[in-house]
Amino acid sequence: MPVKKRVEMRKLPIEERIKSFNEVALGLTEEEAIEEAKRCLQCPNHPCIEGCPVGIDIPGFIKKIAERDFLSAYRIIKEKNAIPAMTGRVCPQEVQCEIKCTLSRVKEPIAIGALERFVADWAIKEGVIKEEITKAPPNNIKVAVVGSGPAGITVAADLAKLGYDVTMFEALHKPGGVLVYGIPEFRLPKRIVEYEINYLKNLGVDIQTNVVIGRTYTIKELFQKGYRAVFLGTGAGMPKFLNIPGETLVNIYTANEFLTRTNLMKAYLFPKYDTPIKVGSRVAVIGGGNVAMDAARTAIRLGAEEVYIVYRRTEEEMPARRDEVINAKEEGVKFQLLTQPIRFVGDKDSRLTGLECLKMQLGEPDASGRRRPIPIKGSEFIFEVDTAIIAIGCHPNPLIANTTPEIKVNEEGCIIVDKQCRASMRGVYAAGDIILGEATVIEAMGTGRIASTTIHQDIKEGRI
Numbered sequence: 409m410p411v412k413k414r415v416e417m418r419k420l421p422i423e424e425r426i427k428s429f430n431e432v433a434l435g436l437t438e439e440e441a442i443e444e445a446k447r448c449l450q451c452p453n454h455p456c457i458e459g460c461p462v463g464i465d466i467p468g469f470i471k472k473i474a475e476r477d478f479l480s481a482y483r484i485i486k487e488k489n490a491i492p493a494m495t496g497r498v499c500p501q502e503v504q505c506e507i508k509c510t511l512s513r514v515k516e517p518i519a520i521g522a523l524e525r526f527v528a529d530w531a532i533k534e535g536v537i538k539e540e541i542t543k544a545p546p547n548n549i550k551v552a553v554v555g556s557g558p559a560g561i562t563v564a565a566d567l568a569k570l571g572y573d574v575t576m577f578e579a580l581h582k583p584g585g586v587l588v589y590g591i592p593e594f595r596l597p598k599r600i601v602e603y604e605i606n607y608l609k610n611l612g613v614d615i616q617t618n619v620v621i622g623r624t625y626t627i628k629e630l631f632q633k634g635y636r637a638v639f640l641g642t643g644a645g646m647p648k649f650l651n652i653p654g655e656t657l658v659n660i661y662t663a664n665e666f667l668t669r670t671n672l673m674k675a676y677l678f679p680k681y682d683t684p685i686k687v688g689s690r691v692a693v694i695g696g697g698n699v700a701m702d703a704a705r706t707a708i709r710l711g712a713e714e715v716y717i718v719y720r721r722t723e724e725e726m727p728a729r730r731d732e733v734i735n736a737k738e739e740g741v742k743f744q745l746l747t748q749p750i751r752f753v754g755d756k757d758s759r760l761t762g763l764e765c766l767k768m769q770l771g772e773p774d775a776s777g778r779r780r781p782i783p784i785k786g787s788e789f790i791f792e793v794d795t796a797i798i799a800i801g802c803h804p805n806p807l808i809a810n811t812t813p814e815i816k817v818n819e820e821g822c823i824i825v826d827k828q829c830r831a832s833m834r835g836v837y838a839a840g841d842i843i844l845g846e847a848t849v850i851e852a853m854g855t856g857r858i859a860s861t862t863i864h865q866d867i868k869e870g871r872i
Contacts, residue, residue, distance in 0.1 A: 411447070411511060411514060411515045412443075412446075412447050413515075413516070414444065414447070414515070414516035414517070414518070414519055415436065415440045415441075415443050415444040415447075415519060415522075416519075417433050417434065417435060417436060417519070417522050418433075418434045418435075419432050419433055419434060419735075420432050420434065422738050422739060425594065425709075425738075425739055426708050426709060426739050426740065427709070428594075428709070429592065429593040429594050429676055429709060430593075430594060431593070431594055431595070431597050432594050432595065432735060433497070433595075435522070435525055435526060435529055436519075436522050436523070436525075436526045438476075438526075438530075441473055441522075441523055441526040441527075442473060442474060442476060444518065444519050444522065444523060445470045445471070445473035445474035445518075445523060446474045447511065447518055448467060448470045448471070448474070448518050449510055449511065450467050450471060451467065451510050454466070454467050455508040455509070455510060456505045456506070456508050456509050456518070456520065457505075458508055459504040459505040459506070459507060459508035460488075460504060460505045460850070461504065461850045461851050461853060461854025461855075462488045462489055462562075462850060462853050462854050462857055463488050463857075464484070464485055464487075464488045464489055464505075464524075465484050465487070465488070466505055466520055468484045469481040469482075469484040469485050469523070469524075469527065470518065470520075470523055472484065473523055473526070473527065478527055478530045478531075479531075479536060481527045482527050482528070482530070482531045482536065485524060485527055485528070488857075489524075489853070490561055490562055490565035490566075490604070490607065490608075490853075491558070491561055491562075491587075491604040491607075491853075492524050492525070492527065492528035493525065493528035493529060493531075493532060493600045493603065493604055494558075494587055494596060494600060494601060494604055494849065495521075495524065495849055495850055495853070496521050496522070496523075496524035496525025496526075496527075496528055496529075497521075497525055497595065497596050497600070498587075498591060498595060498596055498849050499521055499524075499848065499849055499850045500729050500848055500850075501520050501521035502517075502521075502729070502730065502731075504848075504850065505520050506518065506519075506520050506521070532600075532603055541607075541610050541611060542569070543568060543569045543570070543571060543611060543612070544569065544570050544571035545571055546571050546573065547570075547571040547572060547573075548573060549571075549572050549573060549636050549867060550572070550573045550574075550575065550633075550634050550635045550636060551567050551572045551573070551574050551575075551635060551636060551637045551638075551639065551863065552574075552575055552577065552630045552635040552637070552638045552639065553567075553574055553575070553576045553577070553613075553639045553641065554576075554577050554621045554638065554639065554640050554641060554642055554808075555576075555577075555578065555579075555585055555640065555641035555642040555643060555840070555842075556576050556578040556583035556584055556585050556605075556615065556641075557584070557585025557586050557587060557641055557643050557840060557841075557852065558585070558586070558587065558641075558840060558849045558850075558852040558853045558856065559641035559643075559839040559840025559841075559842075559852040559853060559855060559856035559859070560576060560585065560639070560641035560840070560856070561604070561605075561608060561853075561856075562839075562852075562853045562856030562857055562860065563639045563641065563837075563839065563856045563859055563860045563863070564576050564608055564611075564613045565607070565608060565611060565613075566856075566857065566860035566861075566864075567860055567863065567864065568608070568611035568612055568613050569611065570864055572864075573612075573614075574611075574612070574613045574614070575613070575614045575615075575616060575635070576608070576613055576614065576615045576616065577616050577619040577621055577624075577625075578615065578616065578617045578618075578619065579618070579619065579620045579621075579642075580617065580618070580672065581617050581618055582617065582672065583605050583608075583615050583617060584598075584601045584602075584605060585641075585643055586643055586645070586841075586849075587601050587849070588601055588671065588672055589664075589667065589668045589671055589672040590664075590667055590668070590671065590699070590702075591667075591671065591702065592667065592670065592671055592702050592705065592706050593671065593676075594705070594709070595702065598671075620807070621640075621642075621807075621808060622807035622808045622810070622811040622812070623807065623811075626811050626812065627808065627811070627812045627815070627833070627836060628812070631835065636835065636867055636872060637835050637836075637837060637863045637866070637867065637872055638835060638836050638837070639836075639837045639838070639839070639859055639860075639863065640808060640815075640823060640831070640836065640837070640838040640839075640842055641838070641839055641840045641842060641852075641856065642804065642805060642808065642842050643804070643840060643841040643842055643852075644802045644803055644804045644822075644841035644842065644845055644846055645664065645802055645804075645805055646664075646802055646803050646804065646805050646806075646821075647662035647663065647664045647665075647798065647801075647802055648798075648800050648801045648802060648803060649662070649798060649800075650694065650749060650798060650800065652749060652750055652751055652752065653751045653752065654751055654752030654753060654754055654760075655752055655798075657752050657754040657758055657759065657760045658754075658757070658758055658759045658760060659686065659688060659759060659760045659794060659795045659796070660752060660760055660795075660796045660797075660798070661795075661796070661797045661798070662797070662798050662799075663693075663695070663699045663700065663702070663703045663797055663798060663799035664802065666685070666703055666706070666797050667699070667702060667703060667706065669683050669685045670685060670706050670710070676706075676709065676710060685710065686795075687707050687710040687711060687712050687795055688712065688793070688794030688795035689712060689713040689714065689794060690712070690713065690714045690716075690792060690793045690794050690795070691704075691707045691712045691714070691715045691716065691793060691794075691795040691796070691797065692716050692718050692744075692749075692763055692791065692793040692795070692796045692797070693707065693715065693716065693717050693718065693796075693797045693799055694718045694719075694749055694796065694797065694798050694799060694800060695717075695718075695719065695798070695799030695800045695801070696717065696719035696721065696725070696726035696727060696728055697726070697727045697728050697799065697801070697846075698727075698728045698729055698732055699799045700717060700719075700728065700797075700799035701717070701728045701729075701732040701733065701735070701736045701741075702732075703797045703799050704716075704717055704736055704741045704797075705735065705736055705739055705741065707795070707797070708739050708740055708741065712795070714742065715740070715741045715742065716741070716742045716743070716744045716791075716793070717736070717741060717742070717743045717744065718744045718747050718749060718763070718765070718791070719743070719744070719745050719746075719747065720746065720747060720748040720768050720781040721745070721746065721768070721770065721778060721779065721781050722745050722746060722770065723743065723745060725770075725778040725779060744791065746767055746768045746769065746770075746781070747765045747766070747767060747768065747791070748765060748766045748767075748768050748781065748783065749763045749764070749765050749791075750764050750765060750766055750788070751763070751764040752764075752796065753790060759794075760793065760794055760795065760796055761792065761793075761794065762790045762791055762792045762793055763790070763791040763793055763796065764788060764789070764790055764791075765788070765789055765790075765791050766783045766784065766787055766788055767783075767784045767787035767789070768781040768782060768783055768784060769781070769782050769784055770782070801846055802841075802846055803820055803821050803822075803845070804817075804820075804821040804822055804823070804841070804842050805821075806821055809821065809823070812833065814832060814833040815831050815832060815833050815836060816831070816832040820845060822842060822843050822844070822845055823838040823842050823843050824843075825837070825838050825839075825843050827858075828858060828859075828861075828862040829843070829855060829858050829859035829862055830862060830866075834872060835872045837859045837862060837863055838859070839852065839855035839856045839858065839859040840852035840853075840855055840856060843855060
């Protein structure tokens with residue numbers, strides 16, 4: 409029997425997308441979701457589960473969708489995933505669970521991410537989330553969760569369900585971490601983040617914002633306040649720089665600043681909101697990952713006439729999700745490939761006027777597995793731009809490590825942990841980007857699940 413074609417998610421028309429921050433992917437209808445779910449072969453060995461960092465029973469929830477039992481599908485997902493409406497939107501399923509799908513060998517894999525999103529959105533629409541709160545009786549043991557991103561959310565939810573008195577500390581004025589400040593509205597609407605954060609509040613998690621651990625309180629002070637364990641999920645939010653001449657010229661942003669202004673501070677709604685943002689007519693975004701695509705697509709929506717991705721390798725080596733590259737191209741972003749900036753050029757008022765670049769060619773693979781870019785001698789040229797956004801990666805903020813020398817970090821500033829996510833300081837645990845460097849939302853959640861399990865075991869067995 410021939411395999412049916414995969415049901416693809418509908419998207420906003422391009423002319424609407426580039427003029428607003430409305431969500432681009434529109435989700436599946438009930439009938440589309442059921443049709444797609446019926447494609448699942450229900451393999452006895454469930455290879456897709458192996459590809460999920462948090463171990464969701466993927467065939468189980470898909471089977472329930474096919475049976476039109478959406479509530480049971482939701483319950484199955486929530487057993488392992490605290491934030492399915494978010495992961496269904498931003499998780500790179502194509503290189504995790506979907507690549508393991510048996511159907512991927514002969515045709516397109518099941519649209520697992522789209523189905524997960526459908527179920528979560530259905531639960532939000534139907535208002536079933538509050539009804540689904542189940543937790544153990546309170547044990548009066550206090551646990552501090554530092555950071556409210558994907559890893560912190562996972563740990564807080566897991567431990568709250570087990571009866572712990574969980575307090576979450578967030579440095580910014582809104583919880584959600586990178587989900588709030590880093591990912592644009594058109595990919596992840598903030599109403600979705602707020603709804604999922606409310607799940608934590610309904611579990612009894614006390615969320616305290618504007619608290620900078622390492623400044624407001626030290627780790628030692630948290631222990632003095634009676635917390636039995638401290639979990640660190642502060643992410644990797646410090647931008648990396650090119651360290652080339654002219655990097656301090658006016659109208660050069662890091663992607664962190666550019667996206668934080670736009671997403672968290674809602675600069676795209678200025679002057680309704682107080683944070684302005686200036687985007688010129690010709691913008692260069694330096695980098696080839698998802699953050700670079702987010703910044704480029706945001707610049708288009710903020711009115712830039714031309715936006716370029718400047719990347720030193722080819723499109724094949726880009727770490728960005730394929731869908732995000734396609735979306736960027738559809739929206740008019742141009743790609744300046746095999747190009748390495750070596751100097752920012754400015755005018756007499758120190759305003760950016762261009763990039764001096766070198767053309768590159770690819771050599772043998774480097775440690776990342778991608779072919780190494782090699783400069784072509786004498787290929788220098790000036791690329792005229794009036795705005796530049798540096799999106800070449802991030803590393804952890806050193807504040808906690810600097811104020812708590814007992815916590816060991818590696819040369820990249822990531823906290824060193826054992827296989828169970830224990831840090832070098834007794835009672836301290838860490839997960840997510842703070843131990844992985846830059847990772848996906850679901851990878852951060854997977855390590856968060858390890859950390860929450862370890863915290864519970866260590867407390868239960870008297871190790872802390």
